[in-house]
Amino acid sequence: MNPLELTPDDFRRLAHRVSTLAEQWLAELDSRAIAPAITGRDTEALFAEGLPEEGLKDGALDALGPVMAGARAGNARFLGYVLGSGEPVGALGDYLASVLNQNVTAWRSSPTMVSLERAVVRGLAAAVGCPGFTGSLTGGGSSANLMGLTMAREAKAPANEEGSPSGVVYASTEVHMSIPKALALLGLGRRNLRLIPTDAEWRMRPEALERAITEDVAAGRRPLAIVATAGTVNTGAVDPLKEVAAIARRHGLWMHVDGAFGALAAMAVPERFEGLALADSLSMDAHKWLYQPVDCGVLLYRDATAARRAFSFSGDYVRTMSADAVEGFAFFDESLELSRRARALKPWLSVRYHGLRAFREAIRKDLENASRLAELVRAEPELELLAPVPLSAVCFRYVAGLAEPERDAFNTRLMARLNARGRVYLSNATLSGRFALRACFVNHRTTAEDVQTVVAEVLATAKELQGA
Amino acid sequence: MNPLELTPDDFRRLAHRVSTLAEQWLAELDSRAIAPAITGRDTEALFAEGLPEEGLKDGALDALGPVMAGARAGNARFLGYVLGSGEPVGALGDYLASVLNQNVTAWRSSPTMVSLERAVVRGLAAAVGCPGFTGSLTGGGSSANLMGLTMAREAKAPANEEGSPSGVVYASTEVHMSIPKALALLGLGRRNLRLIPTDAEWRMRPEALERAITEDVAAGRRPLAIVATAGTVNTGAVDPLKEVAAIARRHGLWMHVDGAFGALAAMAVPERFEGLALADSLSMDAHKWLYQPVDCGVLLYRDATAARRAFSFSGDYVRTMSADAVEGFAFFDESLELSRRARALKPWLSVRYHGLRAFREAIRKDLENASRLAELVRAEPELELLAPVPLSAVCFRYVAGLAEPERDAFNTRLMARLNARGRVYLSNATLSGRFALRACFVNHRTTAEDVQTVVAEVLATAKELQGA
Numbered sequence: 062m063n064p065l066e067l068t069p070d071d072f073r074r075l076a077h078r079v080s081t082l083a084e085q086w087l088a089e090l091d092s093r094a095i096a097p098a099i100t101g102r103d104t105e106a107l108f109a110e111g112l113p114e115e116g117l118k119d120g121a122l123d124a125l126g127p128v129m130a131g132a133r134a135g136n137a138r139f140l141g142y143v144l145g146s147g148e149p150v151g152a153l154g155d156y157l158a159s160v161l162n163q164n165v166t167a168w169r170s171s172p173t174m175v176s177l178e179r180a181v182v183r184g185l186a187a188a189v190g191c192p193g194f195t196g197s198l199t200g201g202g203s204s205a206n207l208m209g210l211t212m213a214r215e216a217k218a219p220a221n222e223e224g225s226p227s228g229v230v231y232a233s234t235e236v237h238m239s240i241p242k243a244l245a246l247l248g249l250g251r252r253n254l255r256l257i258p259t260d261a262e263w264r265m266r267p268e269a270l271e272r273a274i275t276e277d278v279a280a281g282r283r284p285l286a287i288v289a290t291a292g293t294v295n296t297g298a299v300d301p302l303k304e305v306a307a308i309a310r311r312h313g314l315w316m317h318v319d320g321a322f323g324a325l326a327a328m329a330v331p332e333r334f335e336g337l338a339l340a341d342s343l344s345m346d347a348h349k350w351l352y353q354p355v356d357c358g359v360l361l362y363r364d365a366t367a368a369r370r371a372f373s374f375s376g377d378y379v380r381t382m383s384a385d386a387v388e389g390f391a392f393f394d395e396s397l398e399l400s401r402r403a404r405a406l407k408p409w410l411s412v413r414y415h416g417l418r419a420f421r422e423a424i425r426k427d428l429e430n431a432s433r434l435a436e437l438v439r440a441e442p443e444l445e446l447l448a449p450v451p452l453s454a455v456c457f458r459y460v461a462g463l464a465e466p467e468r469d470a471f472n473t474r475l476m477a478r479l480n481a482r483g484r485v486y487l488s489n490a491t492l493s494g495r496f497a498l499r500a501c502f503v504n505h506r507t508t509a510e511d512v513q514t515v516v517a518e519v520l521a522t523a524k525e526l527q528g529a
Numbered sequence: 530m531n532p533l534e535l536t537p538d539d540f541r542r543l544a545h546r547v548s549t550l551a552e553q554w555l556a557e558l559d560s561r562a563i564a565p566a567i568t569g570r571d572t573e574a575l576f577a578e579g580l581p582e583e584g585l586k587d588g589a590l591d592a593l594g595p596v597m598a599g600a601r602a603g604n605a606r607f608l609g610y611v612l613g614s615g616e617p618v619g620a621l622g623d624y625l626a627s628v629l630n631q632n633v634t635a636w637r638s639s640p641t642m643v644s645l646e647r648a649v650v651r652g653l654a655a656a657v658g659c660p661g662f663t664g665s666l667t668g669g670g671s672s673a674n675l676m677g678l679t680m681a682r683e684a685k686a687p688a689n690e691e692g693s694p695s696g697v698v699y700a701s702t703e704v705h706m707s708i709p710k711a712l713a714l715l716g717l718g719r720r721n722l723r724l725i726p727t728d729a730e731w732r733m734r735p736e737a738l739e740r741a742i743t744e745d746v747a748a749g750r751r752p753l754a755i756v757a758t759a760g761t762v763n764t765g766a767v768d769p770l771k772e773v774a775a776i777a778r779r780h781g782l783w784m785h786v787d788g789a790f791g792a793l794a795a796m797a798v799p800e801r802f803e804g805l806a807l808a809d810s811l812s813m814d815a816h817k818w819l820y821q822p823v824d825c826g827v828l829l830y831r832d833a834t835a836a837r838r839a840f841s842f843s844g845d846y847v848r849t850m851s852a853d854a855v856e857g858f859a860f861f862d863e864s865l866e867l868s869r870r871a872r873a874l875k876p877w878l879s880v881r882y883h884g885l886r887a888f889r890e891a892i893r894k895d896l897e898n899a900s901r902l903a904e905l906v907r908a909e910p911e912l913e914l915l916a917p918v919p920l921s922a923v924c925f926r927y928v929a930g931l932a933e934p935e936r937d938a939f940n941t942r943l944m945a946r947l948n949a950r951g952r953v954y955l956s957n958a959t960l961s962g963r964f965a966l967r968a969c970f971v972n973h974r975t976t977a978e979d980v981q982t983v984v985a986e987v988l989a990t991a992k993e994l995q996g997a
Contacts, residue, residue: 063976064883064888064894065883072551075621075882076621077548080545080548080624100856101640101853104636104641104643104644105647109648111648111651114885121878128641131641132629132641144632145630146630147630149540150589152627152628153547159615159875160554160615161615162615171601172600172601173565173595173599187579201869203868204865221713221719222713222719225716241842242842242865244692246714249692250688252690252691356869358868374710386569387569397672397710398671399707400671400816400826401668401823410589410593414543416585
């Protein structure tokens with residue numbers, strides 16, 4: 062008997078118990094407080110005893126109760142950050158991925174899973190209007206953006222072999238933190254990220270981009286890449302992709318689109334993403350607007366050769382031994398990862414179950430819910446809408462009876478209290494130095510009634526804080 | 530009704546069906562052919578129709594049969610690469626992680642999961658003899674090694690802000706491909722990785738390391754870091770960690786240990802890893818020698834400040850708002866990731882169920898099985914052992930009736946045919962230019978009988994190839 066023996070009966074019993082917990086979690090999601098009432102001291106105490114020397118057998122599962130009680134319940138009224146709602150069929154795909162324990166390094170290691178992932182990538186690329194793009198699934202947008210910029214650097218100013226890379230990357234002032242982080246990691250330096258000003262709707266201004274590039278060239282610096290954002294994290298702004306692409310082409314620069322938040326919405330409203338297919342590389346997160354459980358990022362690119370130039374450097378022990386294009390395929394030649402979980406099984410199962418049409422509808426509903434919230438805010442004198450709503454992020458604040466200098470502090474307290482009440486969860490953004498409450502709809506469970514609850518809860522929380 | 534509606538009954542029915550598939554997979558694992566008899570054309574054809582516009586509902590699960598039939602069955606006789614055997618309680622932890630859909634960015638986002646992951650990291654650090662180290666779980670060894678070297682670069686020659694990094698990194702000729710890949714990515718350049726020769730047992734030679742550093746310093750170059758390997762991928766060699774650490778200290782260099790394959794064996798045989806705790810950073814893969822399903826890498830480090838210096842660069846919308854050390858904690862300040870799956874749930878549940886003692890025993894059994902295979906090879910005149918077996922990788926080849934120049938080609942064919950027979954799965958290594966069959970034991974299911982089957986299958990395959 063092996064030391065980690067688990068009989069078929071053991072597995073069946075444990076799987077049944079975990080499935081029951083999963084069913085309960087989903088059934089009770091709507092009635093749970095989103096943010097658990099728990100302190101850091103409480104959560105550390107739960108695990109203070111460390112990992113046990115002797116196994117607890119079935120008793121090990123007893124501790125799952127407190128773990129779940131202190132977890133965040135992402136129900137219909139969780140509207141913080143940009144986090145998808147965890148479609149449960151996708152979760153079942155993940156379950157099977159872990160049991161099968163396929164390592165999706167190369168076709169040789171997991172034949173069907175490699176073809177399945179390639180098919181998911183092709184299918185999603187086609188769905189967002191980028192047919193012919195290939196790529197791979199990643200841990201998330203940060204990895205996908207890092208990989209896109211690695212490709213850009215190697216395409217425009219190769220440094221893999223000699224090191225000492227240099228060059229300038231352009232993005233709007235609304236750029237996601239993962240982009241400066243990638244520049245730092247790649248040895249390009251955060252100071253070589255030019256932050257281009259935006260227009261009144263938080264979109265990169267093409268003429269300012271053009272000017273910045275021209276100035277850098279004149280100063281003897283080397284422009285490498287432009288990062289356009291398709292759905293800024295603050296307000297959901299989509300940079301003018303066609304104009305940016307034209308500038309990139311004119312100057313011979315790589316165009317990466319950070320579509321982690323927004324790009325999958327091109328499935329539903331392609332007209333808002335005109336020019337998306339002009340990108341050289343494109344990141345988008347299926348764990349955001351395709352509602353999949355984390356982690357499920359996607360990196361797409363036009364030219365697999367550029368990915369192999371950036372990432373192919375295989376040790377002998379993983380070198381594939383086939384001349385066949387499929388059987389010789391290795392994701393590690395096009396990725397920074399070697400071992401890779403079968404991430405594609407979840408979107409594959411989830412999309413096959415519901416169909417692409419249902420996902421398009423869910424995205425449209427999110428867009429409607431965001432518009433609905435914006436209208437309710439506009440109609441409510443105690444609230445102020447702080448930005449346009451081009452996709453599904455809504456920035457607003459409470460203003461009634463507050464002078465401008467008091468508003469930031471009050472809304473900061475309001476958000477904390479609102480989230481602690483547990484019925485609604487919002488996050489925040491800073492827009493022109495002002496603190497904004499921010500609701501982001503990438504949640505297939507949210508209804509029109511939930512949107513009304515957001516407004517009601519914000520108003521009730523304000524009353525509570527004002528002692529009314 | 531939302532467009533992705535799934536009722537509690539739907540979920541229960543689908544979960545039951547997926548659990549049944551999981552049970553079948555595990556029950557039939559031992560009788561399945563490890564490498565499926567399938568071609569690239571077959572696997573591509575399975576997914577040729579793309580993602581469906583209309584949902585197939587329960588029919589979507591019908592396609593799981595062919596997916597599973599064409600997957601690799603990692604049973605007791607799968608001994609390729611370095612891939613753990615997928616402990617099923619861990620898989621159930623993954624299942625729950627996906628249903629709960631926690632995003633382990635920061636305590637604020639998932640209070641219990643953040644504390645749980647910190648506890649798992651602390652517990653594993655203590656278990657391998659590195660108490661007090663902190664860190665995080667990663668997608669795998671490639672990411673963990675990349676992060677360790679990012680910390681090294683920022684500690685010794687900061688480039689996050691200004692770019693243009695330079696410096697030299699040292700590792701043995703047996704270094705894993707993820708290290709040169711990390712140097713390329715970080716802008717240090719692969720040519721600035723010095724490959725230090727090894728001794729007869731494939732361990733880095735400290736005097737050669739010392740000499741290389743001295744030469745680089747004399748030539749005006751800047752040494753940054755030494756990567757010691759605790760378990761080389763070819764033969765499982767453990768570099769002399771204490772000696773390497775002394776050299777690192779003397780020259781003021783960062784010491785990273787790539788323990789992706791081996792370091793977790795320090796739980797069972799700490800005497801083979803003397804000096805491990807002298808590392809500044811250490812990677813190890815729980816999806817290797819802790820038998821967890823992929824992905825489950827671990828990065829440990831002595832000083833969290835160094836991690837924050839390398840990775841902290843937070844955008845406003847994720848900035849935490851607590852002064853409390855636990856409640857203000859954010860993994861993204863110490864990692865290249867932002868969105869993060871609750872990876873820790875699997876080792877936590879798996880270790881609680883079985884207990885650390887059972888894992889120590891399983892590791893000892895792997896070591897015994899490797900020794901057993903080495904003995905059988907030594908005792909078998911038709912086979913030749915090609916390297917010592919310090920951990921659990923065994924390199925050997927078929928030699929009977931073959932002149933030296935014929936051996937590489939014959940063993941290459943032998944491996945392909947052996948794996949195609951489906952009963953045993955080995956991978957390969959190149960040692961001093963010679964092709965070796967390689968069996969690696971990180972598999973809790975392998976028995977002494979399975980080890981005998983490896984030899985029997987190799988001999989039978991050789992007969993088959995020789996037409997005997």
